[in-house]
Amino acid sequence: MEDPAAITQLRCASECLEFRQSYDHHDSDQQQRQVLDYTSGLWSHLPEQVMERILAFLPLPSFFRFRSVCKRWNSLMYSSRFLQICSQIGGITTRRPWFLMLKEPAITLTSEGWLYNPCARKWSKLPLSFLPPGARVVATADGILCCSIYSETRVMASKSSCKKLLVCNPLTKTCIELPSTLKERFVPTVGIVVNPETNSYKVMVAGDDMISPFAVKNLTTEVYDSRTNRWRMAATALPRLCNLESGKTVFVQGTFYCMNYNPFSVLAYDIEQEEWTNIQAPMKRFIRTPNLVVCRGRLVLVAAVEKNRLNVPKSIRMWGLQKQQQQHQSSAKNCTSWVELERMPQALYEDFLIRVSSSSSSSSSRSCEETSSSQEGVLLFSCVGNGDLILITMQNSPEMLILDLFEKVWRWLPRCPYIIGELLDDIIGHGMVVQGFPFNPRLDGLQNRN
Known part of the structure; x- marks a missing residue:
């Protein structure tokens, strides 16, 4: 058992260390003072293990700043002992939500992503050049990236078949x-x-099985478990008439969820029971560009509501899935329903439309039971949720909008300083979307724990 008093003392020491570095960083006349040389004075007399425990309590941005102090501190992120300390005390990890942004399609011919810290409202680069050619980020969880690996010829063709995946921690590479x-x-x-x-x-x-380069058959599911290092086919197939073209999925309380576009619904896969179920979506005849996100620990569906000639106001709305247990002939059955949680204020929605490039009107949008090329006011956007926050990115625009679902506060993000030049031209001129993923940076991701 850890001594609470000792933990408090170590945390105070780390905060003191961070304060002193911050103080001297802003004192331009004393940046070269001996106080920054922690090889002398108080810090030089601390045992190495005590120093590592103090550093492990630092928030992640501060830790990366302190890596420049000396080679020893720079090497800590590769030290198994230091990472074990981080795991034990929960240090060097981000309790608050961050977001990883990539240009879609997120194939690592582009050698970097961009991290947004909502608490500090700051952007930073995340190098991805260490990933192999043809690696495409497809999912994230708790600071780990999951990538599909395509051959170089298939990368040029964008989406295609795939059998290889890798997982990585981008901080430790x-x-x-x-x-x-x-x-x-x-x-x-x-x-x-x-x-x-x-x-x-x-x-x-999950998805369509390839039986030849030009044909698919069946919809099957398999699950990899890192504890056994093996793939296992699911016992049941997906429901009939499935269309999983989005490739996106989110995980909530033991269940993976993804959009089904034909017929329009939400598919749920219970990872323990190995069963798929079909959940009817709200207002399925009127919504456009549906997105599934996880926010505040529950599944949330975000979509534009657009229906001409009916008394249905255009907006962007959010529904939360709630489960209810009902008794039917002495057997329990889980029933689901959707509850509207929030909708974008009308003034903000109009501002949202203005900021979308005018060329978006020529873009096609997936509508489930009703699709028409003559639709007006169609929006194409992408959403990602993390913690209490939902972040929205738009086609043909570098602008991003964020909602704090707990505080019910909307705000525009500061423009990402790394989306410039040709990259900005690609996003504005070619209908691309900046794709977001939830990301909670941590150094001890993918480290074995006994």
């Missing part, structure tokens, strides 16, 4: 290539979930 999936799938839907206590993880892959 630790990569693990998973065994090949049992079946090759066309545009697979991929999801990952991490057990933070053991650092074990499971990866779910």
Whole structure:
């Protein structure tokens, strides 16, 4: 058992260390003072293990600043002992939500992503050049990226079939290539979930099985478990008439969820029961660009509501899924329903429309039971949720909008300083969307724990 008093003292020491570095950083006349040389004075007399425990309590941005102090501190992120300390005390990890942004399609021919820290309202770069050619980020969980690996010829063709995946921690550049999936799938839907206590993880892959380069058959599911290092086929197939073209999935309380576009619904996969169920979506005849996110620990569906010639105001709305248990002939049955949680204020919605490039009107939007190329006011956007926050990115625009679902506060994000030049032209002129993923940076991700 950890001594609470000792933990408090170590945390205070780390805060003192961070304060002193911050103080001297802003004192331009004394930046070269001996106080920054922690090889002398108080810090030089601390045992190495005590110093590591103090550093482990620092918030992640401060830790990366302090890596420049000396080679020893710079090497800590690769030290198994230091990472074990971080795991034990929960240090060097981000309790508050961050977001990872990538240009869609998120293929790492682009060698970096961008991290947004909502608390500090700051952007930073995340180098991804260490990933192999053709790696495409498809899912994230607890600071771990899951990537599909395509051959170079298939990268140029964008989405195609895939059997190889890898997981990585982009902070430590630790990569693990998973065994090949049992079946090759066309545009697979991929999801990952991490057990933070053991650092074990499971990866779910579902979609159309490739039986030849030009044909698909069946919709199957398989799950990889890092504890066994094996893939296992699910006992049941997906419901008939499925269309999982989005490739996106989210995980909430033991269940993976993804959008089904034909017919329009939400598909749920219970990872323990190995069963798929079909959930009817709200207002399915009127919504456009549906997105599934996790916010405040529950599944939330975000979509534009657009229906001409009916008394249905255009807006962006959010519904939360809630489960109810009903008794039917002495057997319990889980029933689901949707509850509207929030809708974008009308003035903000009009501002939202103004900021979207005018070329978006020529873009096609997926509508489930009703699709028409003559629709007006169609929006194409992407959403990602993390903690209490939902972040919205738009096609043809670098603008991003965020909602604090707890405080019911909307605000525009500061423009990402790294979306400039040709990249900005690609987003504005070619209908691309900046794709977001939930990301909680942690150094001890993918580290084995006994």
